[in-house]
Amino acid sequence: MSTVPSGTVVITGAAGGMGRPAAQRFAAQGRPLLLCDLDAERLEALAEELRPAAGRVDILAADIAAEDYPAQVIAALGDAPLYALVHTAGLSPTMSDARRIFAVNYHATERLVAALLPRFEAGGCAVLISSVSAYMLADPALLTSIRDFVQTGNDEGIAGFMDNPGMSYAISKRAVINFVEREAPAFGARSLRIASIAPGFIDTPMGRAEAEENAQLRGLITMVPQQRMGHGDEIASVAEFLCSPAASYISGTDIRVDGGIIGLLSMKG
């Protein structure tokens, strides 16, 4: 039987559409939380709401793309053991330029996970967020280049896309999927797990902003087999499951939570 660790849950993007319900779920478990996002006021308001259930709730308002961000998270954790990382902070194609999107979605993720790996208590789990857009990249040569980049740091095959926010976003999310595959052995060696969730079209501030800007996306939303956008809590519930002992053999993989859209598109060929 696996023991349930008792340490802190670090949630990035905690003020966002998926981070907030994730924070509410782990608070309801009575766990200590470290809530991370850009805006201290929104974080403090959430922390106030969650303290009665969660007990200790700390906040960290900082940019995850800053070089010293992992050190800031470690400092905010203090001596507390780490149970889980639920890393939802990210930027979508309409939110920034291609380089910044890649820096936030991939480089910052890689640095944060590397820094936190030694801090997890046995049984702990890191949950990252990819996207269905990673599954919409069809060119086999590009997919090989992304895997090569994640494995070796050689960015030759992806550098040419770093002026296109949509491609940068999709490549960053594919790289997150490959990163989870790459890191699973290091996590397993410490009795830890790492996995990602690929959300479909989710009704959050980000999801709504993208749908407003992009007619093709609105068309895809009408095709989703579940016939609606998802809710942030439908991602948070899977993050909670992945961190629980019920998911004790899930590692190094990506879980699509997309109402069936990628399955449908692949059937159409």
Ligand SMILES: NC(=O)c1ccc[n+]([C@@H]2O[C@H](COP(=O)([O-])OP(=O)(O)OC[C@H]3O[C@@H](n4cnc5c(N)ncnc54)[C@H](O)[C@@H]3O)[C@@H](O)[C@H]2O)c1
């Ligand atoms: N909403 C969707 O339809 C959808 C679909 C697929 C994937 N995703 C992914 O899910 C994750 C969560 O998205 P969401 O819908 O909750 O978005 P959201 O915009 O509601 O929340 C994201 C949060 O991340 C924070 N954040 C952004 N950049 C940051 C930075 N540099 N430093 C610290 N915090 C930062 C924002 O302040 C925000 O609170 C993202 O990685 C996104 O790419 C979303």
